[in-house]
Amino acid sequence: MTILRSIQCEEGDSMSGGGSRAVRLLLVLVLGAGCGMPRDPEGTLERVRGGTLRAGVVERPPFTRVGQGPPSGVEARLVEELASSLGATVEWTVGTEARLMEALTHRKLDLVIGGIPADTPYGAQVALSRPYLSARLTVGAPPGKTVPRELKGHPVAVEPGHSAIALLEEAGAVPEPTPQVHAASGLRAGFDWQLEAWGYTAGEATLKNEEVLVVVAPGENGWLRQVDLFLHENASKTRERLVQSARGEAR
Amino acid sequence: MRTAEPFDLPPEKMKPLGRAKRWEWISLAYLVSAVAGIYFTLGNSQAMKAAWLEDLLSLIPPLAFLIGGRVCRRRPNGEFPYGYHRATTIAYLVGSLALLMMGLYLFADSVMKLVQGDHPTIGSVALFGHVVWLGWPMLLALLWSGVPVVLLGRLKLPLAEQLHDKVLYADAMMNKADWMTAGAAFLGVVGIGLGFWWADAVAAGIISLDIFHDGQKHLRAALGDLMDRAPRTLDYKHPVELPERIRHTVESLDWVESAQVRVREDGHVFFADVELVPRPGTENLVQRLTHATRDLKRLDWRLHEVLLVPVERSPRPA
Secondary structure, X not given: OHHHHHHOOOOOOOHHHHHHHHHHHHHHHHHHHHOOOOOOOOOHHHHHOOOEEEEEEOOEOOOEEOOOOOOEOHHHHHHHHHHHHOOOEEEEEEOOHHHHHHHHHOOOOOEEEEEEEOOOOOOOOOEEOOOOEXXXXXXXXXXXXXXXXXXXXXXXXXXXXXOHHHHHHHXXXXXXXXXXXXXXXXXXXXXXXXXXXXXXXXXXEEEEEEEEEEEEOOOOHHHHHHHHHHHHHHHHHHHHHHHHHHHHHHO | OOOOOOOOOOHHHHHHHHHHHHHHHHHHHHHHHHHXXXXXXXXXXXXXXXXXXXXXHOOHHHHHHHHHHXXXXXXXXXXXXXXXXXXXXXXXXXXXXHHHHHHHHHHHHHHHHHHHOOOOOOOEEEEOOEEEEOHHHHHHHHHHHHOHHHHHHHHHHHHHXXXXXXHHHHHHHHHHHHHHHHHHHHHHHHHHHOOOOHHHHHHHHHHHHHHHHHHHHHHHHHHHHHOOOOOEOOOOOOEOOHHHHHHHHHHOOOOEEEEEEEEEEEOOEEEEEEEEEEOOOOOOHHHHHHHHHHHHHXXXXXXXXXXXXXXXXXXXXX
């Protein structure tokens, strides 16, 4: 430890002289500065407060919907609410996930939404918020019926191109891609919040778990914490809105 | 095949050995808890990674002491006539190489992160319904890994000296210095918290240099031991006086004209070869040699075997 020792002012014994002084200094540092921790290296939170929140949007109904006018959907509304809680206005950018994530990496955006799962391949380059939603992908049965214990050979309606198709095949079920899943009769595959919206009973077997979160510019820890706190406070409300949104689509 | 006598610690050394073993077990348990604590709060802080690695590597000396200690007390046999004393040295060599490599890798990694301007992200965790910045548990884990360890080091140091055990000594010294590693990582995390993104990589760089430095120091010591370098003190700073004392003792015998001594160290024990020129007309040479051998062994409790070889004329001094 000679390298670190040379940084010390005295060649003293560890905890007695330099050590306890260092500990005291650390305590003063942490307690004095700790109140404002964590802060942003690039000052995102300060800039957003009373200014502009630059949000990127990847389309994934019902989390985000893109059309004429500003983006809508459950998460878009959430970002609007976050911005107004900080007295900021939202500046939307719609694009592909790859492009938006790159912009986020260079801190040209402050956050990106679009029902982004926790296992996003971009996770290493950007900062991930805490998941505000844990969803279970499973098979549901119509009201009054139950999902068979063994899925083998049972036809299951599923959205075309959904990741559930491969998982259903693994479980031995017969996936039937249906454009209007919410109108299909019999068993349907979906996330638990969708099944809830349709009044379906979710089965025991989990095809996969998905955690949904918001991605934030990397290293802006103060801003990330602000987003985390907001998501945490609004998590149950957001899930409720998702269910309502899915119910509205089904009508 | 002549095998060395089995080496047994003198009775007065058994107590410190038992205490040393107990403290090393306690060290292991504590270090595992510190490693786990840091692992669960790693986040993507480079400084935390470095501190974690250092803690992980500090498991090596206690393991080397406990396992090596077991192996090196095995009885010498036909296959290993000198016994198993070097087991600890080999454990040490392997451990120090690991330190060296890890230190280098981590240093390069930290420099890369600085050059690329990576801004480390430390998010939040949910604890008891509160969203807590992960930096706080990190700092707690670092305190746990940096404070008790120093006390352990101080307890082990006198035992290392009593047992003259290099592994235990190195371990105690590493423990005593470990608060600085934790302190550097602590400053790195606090730095991130204050918005200095570079503090993290700088702290990690300092820690990795230190790991590297420890590694090369121990590697040199282990290589020296394996190369039969003249025995040195625990801290490798001074040669031991034993060879000189043996020569002095042999030459003070009235039937000896001159003597040359060579001592090598095997783990805890010394093997000495002495070439002596008897005075002309010495009688009962074999008996005298036997007595002298027995007496010489009392010079030092670690002096395990003494070979006295009578020669015609004095060999060239080393």
